[in-house]
Amino acid sequence: MTTKPKPRAAPPELSREAVVAAALAWVDAHGLEPFSVRALAKSIGVFPAAIYWYVPSRELLLAEVVAEVLRGFVPEWDGVDWRAYVTALLHNFRAAVRRHPNVAPLIGTQLVSNTSIDFALAERNLAAMAVAGFSGEALVGAHNTLMAALAGFTTQEFAPVPQNAQAWQQAMRRRVAAITAADYPALAANLPSMTNRAFVLRWENGVAAPLDDSFAMFIRVVIAGLEALAPGG
Amino acid sequence: MTTKPKPRAAPPELSREAVVAAALAWVDAHGLEPFSVRALAKSIGVFPAAIYWYVPSRELLLAEVVAEVLRGFVPEWDGVDWRAYVTALLHNFRAAVRRHPNVAPLIGTQLVSNTSIDFALAERNLAAMAVAGFSGEALVGAHNTLMAALAGFTTQEFAPVPQNAQAWQQAMRRRVAAITAADYPALAANLPSMTNRAFVLRWENGVAAPLDDSFAMFIRVVIAGLEALAPGG
DNA sequence: ACCTGAACACCGTTCAAGT
DNA sequence: ACCTGAACACCGTTCAAGT
Numbered sequence: 001m002t003t004k005p006k007p008r009a010a011p012p013e014l015s016r017e018a019v020v021a022a023a024l025a026w027v028d029a030h031g032l033e034p035f036s037v038r039a040l041a042k043s044i045g046v047f048p049a050a051i052y053w054y055v056p057s058r059e060l061l062l063a064e065v066v067a068e069v070l071r072g073f074v075p076e077w078d079g080v081d082w083r084a085y086v087t088a089l090l091h092n093f094r095a096a097v098r099r100h101p102n103v104a105p106l107i108g109t110q111l112v113s114n115t116s117i118d119f120a121l122a123e124r125n126l127a128a129m130a131v132a133g134f135s136g137e138a139l140v141g142a143h144n145t146l147m148a149a150l151a152g153f154t155t156q157e158f159a160p161v162p163q164n165a166q167a168w169q170q171a172m173r174r175r176v177a178a179i180t181a182a183d184y185p186a187l188a189a190n191l192p193s194m195t196n197r198a199f200v201l202r203w204e205n206g207v208a209a210p211l212d213d214s215f216a217m218f219i220r221v222v223i224a225g226l227e228a229l230a231p232g233g
Numbered sequence: 234m235t236t237k238p239k240p241r242a243a244p245p246e247l248s249r250e251a252v253v254a255a256a257l258a259w260v261d262a263h264g265l266e267p268f269s270v271r272a273l274a275k276s277i278g279v280f281p282a283a284i285y286w287y288v289p290s291r292e293l294l295l296a297e298v299v300a301e302v303l304r305g306f307v308p309e310w311d312g313v314d315w316r317a318y319v320t321a322l323l324h325n326f327r328a329a330v331r332r333h334p335n336v337a338p339l340i341g342t343q344l345v346s347n348t349s350i351d352f353a354l355a356e357r358n359l360a361a362m363a364v365a366g367f368s369g370e371a372l373v374g375a376h377n378t379l380m381a382a383l384a385g386f387t388t389q390e391f392a393p394v395p396q397n398a399q400a401w402q403q404a405m406r407r408r409v410a411a412i413t414a415a416d417y418p419a420l421a422a423n424l425p426s427m428t429n430r431a432f433v434l435r436w437e438n439g440v441a442a443p444l445d446d447s448f449a450m451f452i453r454v455v456i457a458g459l460e461a462l463a464p465g466g
Numbered sequence: 467a468c469c470t471g472a473a474c475a476c477c478g479t480t481c482a483a484g485t
Numbered sequence: 486a487c488c489t490g491a492a493c494a495c496c497g498t499t500c501a502a503g504t
Contacts, residue, residue, distance in 0.1 A: 014487085014488090036476085036477065036478080037477085037478060037479085038476085038477070038478080046488075046489095047488065047489055047490070048478080048479085049479080049480080049481085049488075049489075049490085049491095050487075050488055050489080052478090052479070052480085053486085053487060053488075057478080057479080058478065058479090059395075105341070105342050108338070108341045108384075108388050108389060108392065109338050109392045109393070118433045119408075119412065119416075119417055119420065119433070119434075120417075121433060122417075122420055122427070122431065122432075122433045122434055123417040123418075123419050123420050126419035126420060126423060126427075127418075127419045130419060136426065137426060137446060138450065139423060139426070140423070140426050140427055140430060140431050140446075140447060141446060141447040141449075141450030141451070142450070143427075143431050143432070144386070144431055144432055144444060144447035144448075144450075144451065145386075145447070145450060145451045145454050147385075147389060147432035147433065148382070148385035148386035148389060148432075148451055149381070149385060150385070151341075151384070151385050151388070151389055152380075152381035152382060152383070152384050152385020152386070153377070153378075153381035153385070155341050155384070155388075156341060156380060156381060156384055159341060159342050160342070162292075175352075179352065183352075184352055184353075184355075184356040185356075185360075186356050186357075186359035186360045186363060187352065187355055187356050187359060190359060190372060190373070193369065193370060193372070193373050194355070194359075194373055194376075197373060198355065198373050198376050198377055199355075199376070199377055199380035199381075200351045200352070200354060200355045200380065201352075201355055211377060213370060213373075213374060214373060214374040214377035214378070215377075216374075217371065217374030217375070217377075217378060217462070218374070218377065218378045218381055220458070220462055221378050221455065221458035221459055221461075221462055222454065222455075222458055223458070224457065224458040224461035224462055225453070225454030225455055225456070225457040225458030225459075225461070226454055226458075227461070228454075228457035228458070228460070228461060229450070229453055229454055229457055247468085247469090269495085269496065269497080270496085270497060270498085271495085271496070271497080279469075279470095280469065280470055280471070281497080281498085282469075282470075282471085282472095282498080282499080282500085283468075283469055283470080285497090285498070285499085286467085286468060286469070290497080290498080291497065291498090
């Protein structure tokens with residue numbers, strides 16, 4: 001695994017931010033699954049226990065990594081155009097995950113518990129949905145709908161392909177190519193436009209095969225649905 | 234951890250299905266994070282290496298567990314009522330996860346790579362969306378939209394609360410209670426209906442605090458949005 | 467065919483000890 | 486205050502050996 005001669009990067013000059021940044025860089029470079037505190041320590045040039053001076057556990061370290069990836073993604077709310085807000089919200093989130101796709105598996109989970117900027121997210125969601133015409137219980141539902149929309153598309157689009165990419169991709173290609181009209185008539189009729197471009201029928205994730213058009217349509221569905229349900233029109 | 238006298242359950246009588254079932258039972262009982270092949274082996278009354286006779290790796294074992302949880306959730310497609318299909322699809326998925334909430338963190342990821350019944354899911358999605366009026370590229374987008382809707386709400390609703398439930402819940406309660414109109418006007422104005430009932434503002438997940446009303450509204454948004462975008466009306 | 471028993475190369479985390 | 490060095494109690498997985 002380690003091929004470099006280990007330059008022992010100058011004086012460590014550690015800090016909590018530096019540890020989080022190094023962890024994110026490590027995951028970007030090598031993936032989430034093989035990440036370990038020990039491997040991170042080695043990449044920094046320090047003993048494993050040194051990490052624990054700045055961070056209480058592996059789990060909280062990764063929570064900070066997620067917070068770093070998502071920092072600043074919530075768009076400004078201008079008090080007027082809720083459609084522009086929703087569009088920017090979903091686009092910014094996707095752009096953030098796209099910059100660091102290896103952390104995608106953590107994000108669905110961590111959205112629940114990240115305690116940093118999240119109140120600002122809820123605040124702007126409510127403000128925007130209130131302008132859209134929602135109030136009371138429906139306002140809660142509109143906020144939860146936005147949160148579901150946030151996570152639903154992007155986390156699946158960038159979900160990692162199985163470990164043994166080689167064999168799995170081959171098998172998936174074959175299975176898709178072997179679809180027949182007898183077994184799956186609708187699939188067979190739409191195979192060219194679906195192959196490697198639809199959830200369930202693809203062997204690459206959003207890094208190699210982004211689903212830009214589907215994502216744009218997804219946003220339009222969410223906005224049109226909210227328009228239809230908003231009491232004030 | 235182990236308090237029981239270890240009854241050494243009769244003759245093992247192992248099989249692939251039995252191993253998967255035992256793994257699911259273990260995760261249901263003790264959670265996903267502390268799950269290990271060794272702990273599973275102990276609960277079955279067998280040496281760890283015995284597991285590997287039936288299953289190639291921990292990762293594939295967990296993929297089978299997910300498949301077991303989701304088995305049969307795709308509703309029948311009657312060829313007519315696409316709104317009933319979408320409603321049943323989302324409800325069935327949520328019901329399945331609700332029965333085994335501890336596996337929720339795996340599902341967003343595994344939806345991509347589970348190779349079992351998934352083609353049937355895509356087939357019925359396409360058939361239903363075709364009846365809704367979509368075709369060509371928009372049909373792909375409609376299918377991807379359904380998949381995003383599937384995962385978005387439920388996986389967040391049942392995402393596990395942090396390990397140290399005690400301290401985290403306390404801290405979350407306090408932070409929510411401390412919200413002021415000066416910092417978060419919209420939140421402050423809607424605090425009673427949002428507290429512990431909205432993503433980002435809750436300290437219990439869907440097991441203790443299900444979001445039935447919001448989920449119903451989410452489904453209506455998705456269906457209304459698809460109606461609005463469908464060419465044929 | 468199916469499982470044991472032992473081993474290998476790892477983990478996260480704690481803690482006394484150094485500076 | 487910050488890091489070393491060693492240790493503890495685990496992991497997933499492999500493999501020869503038994504039956």
